[in-house]
Amino acid sequence: MKAARHIGAIAMTSLVAGSVSSIFAAYHFNNTAPFGLIGNALALPVISTLVMPFAVLGLLAMPFDLDWLPFAVMGYGIKAVIAVAHMVASHSPSGNLGLMPQGTLICMSIGLVLSFAFSTRLRLCGIPLMLGAAIWMMRAQEPDIGQACRTSN
Incomplete structure (x- = not known):
C-alpha cells in the first residue's frame, strides 16, 4: 500500500x-512530449536511487579524493536515464501541435492554475477554460509565408 x-x-x-x-x-517550440509522464515515471526511481544520492556522496568525498567511485555509480544512473529517454522517445508519437495563439496560452494557463491550485469545487472552473483553449488551438491557422513574401515586395 505504501509503495x-x-x-x-x-x-x-x-x-x-x-x-x-x-x-x-x-507555445514556444511548437512541440510537446506526449509520453513525458511515462518517461518521468520510469526514470524517477533511477534518479532517486542512483543519480542524486551518489551525487551528494561524490561531493562529500571530494575533499578526500574519493569522489571517483560515487561519480562512477552516478554515471551509470545517468546512462540508465538516457536509455529510458531513448526507449520512450522511440515509441512516442509526434507532439508537434503547430502554432499556438497567445490567447490559447493564457486561457490554458489560467485553467490549469484553477484546476491544480484549488482543492474545492472551484477547480472545476478551469475545465471550460481549458476546453475553450483547446478549441481555440484547433481553429488556429498556420501563417502563410508565401503571402507574407508577396505583400512585402
Whole structure:
C-alpha cells in the first residue's frame, strides 16, 4: 500500500509538472512530449536511487579524493536515464501541435492554475477554460509565408 501511494505521488507530480510545462513548450517550440509522464515515471526511481544520492556522496568525498567511485555509480544512473529517454522517445508519437495563439496560452494557463491550485469545487472552473483553449488551438491557422513574401515586395 505504501509503495502504491509513492508511485501515485510520483505520477501526480509528473502529471502536474508535465501539464504545466507542456503548454509553454507547445507555445514556444511548437512541440510537446506526449509520453513525458511515462518517461518521468520510469526514470524517477533511477534518479532517486542512483543519480542524486551518489551525487551528494561524490561531493562529500571530494575533499578526500574519493569522489571517483560515487561519480562512477552516478554515471551509470545517468546512462540508465538516457536509455529510458531513448526507449520512450522511440515509441512516442509526434507532439508537434503547430502554432499556438497567445490567447490559447493564457486561457490554458489560467485553467490549469484553477484546476491544480484549488482543492474545492472551484477547480472545476478551469475545465471550460481549458476546453475553450483547446478549441481555440484547433481553429488556429498556420501563417502563410508565401503571402507574407508577396505583400512585402
